[in-house]
Amino acid sequence: MARSASLDVQLIACTSFTPPADVDWAADETATDAEALIEFAGRACYETFDKPNPRTRANAAYLHHVLEVGHTALLEHATATLYVRGLSRSASHELVRHRHFSFSQLSQRFVHAGDAEVVVPPLIVEDEELNRLMMRAVDESRFAYNELLDALEERLEGEPNALLRKKQARQAARAVLPNATETRLLVTGNFRAWRHFIGMRATEHADVEIRSLAVACLKLLRENAPVVFSDFEISRLADGSEMATSPYVTDF
Ligand SMILES: Cc1cc2nc3c(=O)[nH]c(=O)nc-3n(C[C@H](O)[C@H](O)[C@H](O)COP(=O)(O)OP(=O)(O)OC[C@H]3O[C@@H](n4cnc5c(N)ncnc54)[C@H](O)[C@@H]3O)c2cc1C
Known part of the structure; x- marks a missing residue:
């Protein structure tokens, strides 16, 4: 019987910043490296390292101003890499x-998917009968996958390269795997791209699975750059799932 996977997202890399020693500027101690770098980039445009405007002296105030005026090109200097597991292939397609973003995704051509877990949509998982129906379909497609794989490997017997033989068999057999099949991927993006992704995918209009991914990413990125993602407000929909919106990210 197929097992179900649940979403797991971890922040595995994020910008670190060493300001040039010969520039007379220092970020607030409260600013993270990513946030300090964004301020530095902004000040580099106007040579305002001496922080002449008292209203935007503090790093948080400076970044709020950047968001307000939409100078979001500055956010491209800070990046984060997240490792996502327990996501369905259909959500990864979105x-x-x-x-x-830059991606490195688990290969279904190289890795045997016959016992991969599946991500069951919440509407199905909470209903015993629907869950049984779904798992039966998954088991049937997995059975077909394994049968196809054996038959294809037999047909490709003449291919002396064992790795190539397996790859060719898997790339054909995977055609019957369900959209729900679990995938894993690394996603690297700059903060402008992350904000856009969260803005589009954390809204109530997005599919519940990618929405929960977007909210999970937001929470992790917030730990690393609280001010840069402070404008997103997380709330709950009637079904109990979370969503997030920002007044500044409205580009649909
Ligand atoms: C609720 C929802 C429903 C959706 N339904 C569908 C659907 O039915 N079918 C479907 O095909 N897709 C659908 N999508 C996907 C959507 O059309 C986008 O492809 C996806 O969300 C990526 O966002 P983006 O285009 O803003 O670009 P990203 O790739 O995230 O780029 C960010 C921004 O960069 C700029 N940019 C990037 N590339 C270019 C370019 N080549 N030229 C000019 N500007 C560029 C744009 O300003 C863009 O908004 C849906 C998305 C959502 C959120």
């Missing part, structure tokens, strides 16, 4: 539409 994720990879975001062109400013």
